[in-house]
Amino acid sequence: METQWITELPHANMDKRPRKRPRLTWDMPPPIPPPKVIPPIYCGQEFVNVAVSNYAYSALNYKGHPRNGSPPRRNDDKDGHYVFAVGENLTPRYLILSKMGEGTFGQVLECLDDETKELVAIKIVRSIHKYREAAMIEIDVLQKLAKHDISGTRCVQIRNWFDYRNHICIVFEKLGPSLYDFLRKNSYRSFPIDLVREIGRQLLESVAFMHDLRLIHTDLKPENILLVSSEYIKVPDYKFLSRSTKEGSYYKNLPKSSAIKLIDFGSTTFEHQDHTYVVSTRHYRAPEVILGLGWNYPCDLWSVGCILLELCSGEALFQTHENLEHLAMMERVLGPLPHHMVIRADRHAEKYFRRGTRLDWPDGAASRESMRAVWKLPRLQNLVMQHVDHSAGDIIDLLQGLLRYEPAERLKAREALRHPFFTRDSRRCGYSL
Numbered sequence: 266m267e268t269q270w271i272t273e274l275p276h277a278n279m280d281k282r283p284r285k286r287p288r289l290t291w292d293m294p295p296p297i298p299p300p301k302v303i304p305p306i307y308c309g310q311e312f313v314n315v316a317v318s319n320y321a322y323s324a325l326n327y328k329g330h331p332r333n334g335s336p337p338r339r340n341d342d343k344d345g346h347y348v349f350a351v352g353e354n355l356t357p358r359y360l361i362l363s364k365m366g367e368g369t370f371g372q373v374l375e376c377l378d379d380e381t382k383e384l385v386a387i388k389i390v391r392s393i394h395k396y397r398e399a400a401m402i403e404i405d406v407l408q409k410l411a412k413h414d415i416s417g418t419r420c421v422q423i424r425n426w427f428d429y430r431n432h433i434c435i436v437f438e439k440l441g442p443s444l445y446d447f448l449r450k451n452s453y454r455s456f457p458i459d460l461v462r463e464i465g466r467q468l469l470e471s472v473a474f475m476h477d478l479r480l481i482h483t484d485l486k487p488e489n490i491l492l493v494s495s496e497y498i499k500v501p502d503y504k505f506l507s508r509s510t511k512e513g514s515y516y517k518n519l520p521k522s523s524a525i526k527l528i529d530f531g532s533t534t535f536e537h538q539d540h541t542y543v544v545s546t547r548h549y550r551a552p553e554v555i556l557g558l559g560w561n562y563p564c565d566l567w568s569v570g571c572i573l574l575e576l577c578s579g580e581a582l583f584q585t586h587e588n589l590e591h592l593a594m595m596e597r598v599l600g601p602l603p604h605h606m607v608i609r610a611d612r613h614a615e616k617y618f619r620r621g622t623r624l625d626w627p628d629g630a631a632s633r634e635s636m637r638a639v640w641k642l643p644r645l646q647n648l649v650m651q652h653v654d655h656s657a658g659d660i661i662d663l664l665q666g667l668l669r670y671e672p673a674e675r676l677k678a679r680e681a682l683r684h685p686f687f688t689r690d691s692r693r694c695g696y697s698l
Contacts (some may be wrong), residue, residue, distance in 0.1 A: 345391035347432045384439045392431040400433035406530040419471040421528045441495035445487035454517045455579040458656050463523040471527045473678035479536040483544040485568035489529040496521040548581045557611030563672035570667030578652045589617045593626040597642045659686035
């Protein structure tokens with residue numbers, strides 16, 4: 266069984282933090298512990314057996330700084346990112362093994378927790394005030410989620426947090442790859458409908474859990490949904506079996522387990538907070554956000570609909586980077602925008618419509634390429650039928666409920682969980698390969 270893949274953007278839940286955050290004396294080296302054996306670590310396709318003695322373990326550390334001590338101080342890079350070297354420590358407790366990912370917030374490192382002997386993912390936030398403040402808000406959200414998610418099955422678990430050399434560091438359990446990374450490394454091949462069903466069920470359960478706590482994620486996307494396990498199996502891709510099978514590309518990978526967890530709560534918003542700004546990553550942004558009509562819980566359900574369709578097809582539904590083109594794509598796939606929403610659009614969105622009623626398309630298109638990108642999109646039903654064999658009728662109906670323009674008419678998370686797509690075959694207990 267092959268077990269590759271590296272996760273990229275992990276996150277998690279953690280201990281209660283004090284009201285005030287004291288500076289911790291991380292640079293005081295502790296006594297040298299007895300020899301230990303560090304378990305094997307898989308890194309991509311490489312198998313690494315790390316350290317079987319104090320000497321070998323210390324050799325991993327940065328240029329002879331004390332065993333389990335912090336490295337010499339370095340200046341952050343020009344963007345405020347923490348500068349590190351693989352093999353040195355992040356505080357005396359965490360040994361840096363690899364870099365897992367990077368984003369606008371900072372970077373994520375794979376580390377070994379010297380106390381628990383557990384592999385963890387540590388999010389190191391840039392030493393810039395607005396990102397530090399956002400990180401503290403995320404910690405508050407993570408702790409609220411952890412308090413209520415007793416089983417720890419819905420959202421990534423936070424293990425710890427600390428302020429290190431002006432960087433907020435959040436320690437998470439280490440999970441598998443994101444759904445986006447799995448699709449990308451699998452040449453954007455779609456998932457079987459039964460796997461989409463199991464992932465969709467868990468995703469909606471997690472969203473319902475957050476909404477019950479009066480929290481809105483606001484940034485649901487395949488990058489922020491992680492498989493719990495990195496293990497996968499290789500199966501024939503039947504769409505290619507009629508052709509030559511000399512190349513391995515005629516096989517595709519499928520996760521060995523369908524278990525997932527939500528991550529990245531840096532944009533999560535409480536119900537009572539301001540909801541006037543723009544939220545969500547472009548491809549998964551709801552129409553009410555683009556039109557400036559305000560947003561609430563339903564914006565998460567629009568994102569869920571886009572994600573489920575992407576898992577069915579292998580590609581993002583609305584691959585665009587511009588508002589007018591995005592709205593034109595919506596109308597191409599889902600039909601015209603409701604008149605009552607158009608006339609309420611804010612002053613920033615008015616320019617997308619002619620005489621305030623009809624979308625200014627294709628006249629307002631930025632290019633012929635943009636026009637072609639819209640024209641090539643099929644209607645929702647046809648798009649699903651291209652990729653789904655059985656259960657097509659049920660998932661089309663579910664998607665039509667999740668992708669309703671009017672937020673008040675959109676399915677709620679718990680309503681979606683009662684949809685026949687999830688309940689029709691009550692005997693099904695998991696996806697089978």
